[in-house]
Amino acid sequence: MLIYNTLTRLKEQFKPIHEGHVGMYVCGPTVYGDAHLGHARPAITFDVLYRYLMHLGYKVRYVRNITDVGHLEHDADEGEDKVAKKARLEQLEPMEVVQYYLNRYHHDMALLNVLPPTIEPHASAHIIEQIEFIKRILDAGFAYISDGSVYFDVEKYNNVHHYGILSGRDIEQIRENTRHLDGQNEKRRSIDFALWKKAAPEHIMHWPSPWSEGFPGWHLECSTMGTKYLGEQFDIHGGGMDLIFPHHECEIAQSVAALGHPTVHYWMHNNMITINGQKMGKSLGNFITLEQFFTGEHELLDRPYSPMTIRFFILQAHYRSTVDFSNQALEAAEKGLQKLNETYHRLQTLKATDAAPDIAEIKTLRRQCAEAMDDDLNTALLIAQLFDSAKIINSVHDGKMTINAEDLTELNSVWQTYAIDILGLTLSDSGDDSNTAQAYKGAVDLLLNIRLKAKQNKDWATSDQIRDQLTALGFQIKDTKDGFEWSI
């Protein structure tokens, strides 16, 4: 498989450090607000990567962190912790806020059919490890203590290593272009960043450390927890493109400073989701939460969109391209998904014909799907392959083509593997095989069979009554050549 590595800006052949095993770390959410469409993108992108790696037979340890401390508020000069600020506003315990938003995040992710990672570590639960990590950086001489806070000495680091290796910058540029913020007099240079920050008296969240009562710096948790759970070297680190600088750059610097070598082999970054051409983000205030998408309650939304529509919408574009949100684009995605869905159900009903000739497209389908995924997760191309095979399914369904048992089995298997297991599309109707559901389905079938009989007797009054009243109840009735299909 080829993976685009931000570090080299090339597609590289993926080769795990330990054969058969993959360690991947993805930057998770800061839980001080509801997840929006932008959060869905990395979650889904790396969910598909996780699924695909497992499909390829790897045993994957997937770590996605929860940031519940340490991110400084932009407009809070005194370095107030984001979570703490929100907590005071809402008169809640900080951990109550964290838990509240984390529960909601998990709920949204489950709706999007995003598999949970294998480890979901909290920054707040790794304060000790982060302190130990800082000690190692101090011991290596790449950090200094200033008034109870600890800062990373970027210049000193850059004399030995390359600060800017990931983002393609050099220290001179950064120095020239860094804004001069207030309250930075503790730092030797503006480009230095905090490893430990002394808490101001009004801070709610703080922990003891050798330097002060305070909290860890913005970038430390990922270096610490990544190496703790995946080792001093691991395969993949993912996140949004906006994290390349400074977050991931600092992460590299911290790890190299503490350990003496880089930790990550492949850096992967998903692109942004835009709204009217502009990045959708918390700080810009132009985001739409996932819940709003599901309910349709937002002034920019014409109507609700299902979680699967959102997932499909995101997967229809390559993860390194920007995707622009619009109602029109979402409607198009919804209809496309619906078509895929119906075709999949039709596939389950197809009957094989013994004498049917082999279908060439089916022989190559699996390989084409694999090639799409192997080329840096080209889910858009994979979906196009599925749509191509949909034509075959529909032609057989319409009786315009026949299919032999071998081809039918293969077709089913490919759809199961690529559409359901790897893309994670939920195509099964309700998946509900309970007695209640079976009875209910049976009852609708019964009604529609009565209607079918009425139609055969040209009793249009009865036939239309059944159709119209079921439609009024929210059913979609589709007449087919020799019967009917329905959905709700």
Place this chain on the structure above:
RNA sequence: GGUACCUUUGCCGAGUGGUUAGGCGCCAGUCUGCAAAACUGGUUACAGCGGUUCGAUUCCGCUAGGUACCUCCA
């Protein structure tokens, strides 16, 4: 201002040095008691200007427009 990236047919969105992306929409047809739906077929574009090349949407340069990062951010 610096750095990186982008500009594909009505819309969304892949990809490629010479051959069909795909979806939505639209048009035509099939099916049909009516309606709906479905299905089939059609719908050939790569910002502009130069250059390299037998040949460029694809490589290089310039111009225009846009985005991201440089500050918390997915």
